[in-house]
Every structure is written in C-alpha cells, then in structure tokens.
Amino acid sequence: MGRASAYIAVVGAGYWGKNLVRNFFKLGVLHTVCDTREEILQDVRAKYGVNIST
Structure with a gap:
C-alpha cells in the first residue's frame, strides 16, 4: 500500500x-x-508514536 492521500487528526x-485513534x-x-x-x-x-497536541 502507498502513502495515504489524506491524514486524520x-x-x-x-x-x-x-x-478512533487505534483504528485510524x-x-x-x-x-x-x-486532548x-x-x-x-x-x-x-x-503506543502509536504520532504527533500530540493540547
């Protein structure tokens, strides 16, 4: 599978x-x-190594 064409926050x-976090x-x-x-x-x-923000 290639790179996604859109990403989710x-x-x-x-x-x-x-x-939602787990499934995305x-x-x-x-x-x-x-959060x-x-x-x-x-x-x-x-757990996921993604960007986080408050």
Missing part, C-alpha cells in the same frame, strides 16, 4: 476517541491526536 482521545492508526492515516489531558497524550505517543 483526532480531537479528544477519551471514551470514543481512543477507539491501523489504517495508516493517523497524523495527530489532540486536554497530558497523561492521555503521553499514552498515545508511547
């Missing part, structure tokens, strides 16, 4: 967001995750 990595990562289109909770963002960075 997930805003909010809570109850539903964590599932598996599809190879996850670019950035944004107000630093502990959530650090977990996302450790």
Whole structure:
C-alpha cells in the first residue's frame, strides 16, 4: 500500500476517541491526536508514536 492521500487528526482521545485513534492508526492515516489531558497524550505517543497536541 502507498502513502495515504489524506491524514486524520483526532480531537479528544477519551471514551470514543481512543477507539478512533487505534483504528485510524491501523489504517495508516493517523497524523495527530489532540486532548486536554497530558497523561492521555503521553499514552498515545508511547503506543502509536504520532504527533500530540493540547
């Protein structure tokens, strides 16, 4: 599979967001995750290695 033609940013990595993050990562289109909770963002960075933002 080649590079994606579009990438996704997930805003909010809570109850539903964590599932979106996981699935978009598996599809190879996850670019950035944004959340107000630093502990959530650090977990996302450790698991997926994507950009994070508050």
